[in-house]
Amino acid sequence: MKSAIADILEMKFSPVAISRTNVRPPKALQFKEGRRACAMYLFACAAQGRTAVADAATCGCFGGMSGLGFGNGYTNFPAGEGGFCGFLSSGNGHTPQGRAIGEKIAARSPEFAHHYLEGERYKRGPELVKEWLGELPLTYDAPTYVTFRPLAEVDPENGDIPDVVVFTVNAQQLSALVVLANYGTSRSDRVIIPFGSGCQLIGILPFAEGASEHPRAVVGLTDLSAREKTLRSLGRDQLTFAMPWKLFLAMEADAPQSFLSMPTFLRLTGKM
Secondary structure, three states, rough: OOOOOHHHHHOOOOOEEEEEEEEOOOOEEEEOOOOOOOOOHHHHHHHHOOOOOOOOOOOOHHHHHHHHHOOOHHHHHHOHHHHHHHHOOOOOOOOHHHHHHHHHHHOOOOOHHHHHOOOOOOOOOOOHHHHHHHOOOOOOOOOOOEEEEEEOOOOHHHHHOOEEEEEEEEEHHHHHHHHHHHOOOOOOOEEEOOOOOOOOOOHHHHHHHHHOOOOOOEEEOOOOHHHHOOOOOOOOOOOEEEEEEEHHHHHHHEEEEEEEHHHHHHHOOOOO
């Protein structure tokens, strides 16, 4: 399937279709079980034209398990959810247990140990992380796989319907997509930018939006850690724009008669 929007906006990267399925695509890229890696690398591979897949055992990290909808991976974090709450905020090095765990981690990964002990400082304190976790739409009944494919490989006429379509965009393209998402409604909130990990912002959060009556697009790759992991593959100036399938189709239908053919947009893109 081609995207009219992607063609009009002249996107550098392929739109990515994300699907929850029980069928593993042949020859798909997949992390080895137990390998520590970022699930956003799988997304980046699809944005560059390759198919990738993850399951509960090959998500790459504890957060990837949660972000792609395979349950609460944070319970498997060193010292459980509590350890993760410290990791994301002010660290675990203030307790004897935290320091002991950090020393063991350091033997395998000094960088991970540093973050575990000192914290990533993305929230002020562990209690705020715990509240945030309680609000996440974690899912436990996901199919076996989550696949990442170039949209060109999707065939809706044969029942191949992805859950989410994700564009990788620069600032000007993001501006156009925000306007287009709100084009067919009197509402002004059809796009959200929540705090979350890179995989949550293309996974469980747009999955949850897809189940709502008025689905919203989710802007992502605002996760600094995920940006670092995808710096070489996607560059410094890209964000993700994840659309539940229903919203993607509505935006595709609206695009031809919208502002995308008007002088303001054409001047911005140098076409007029």
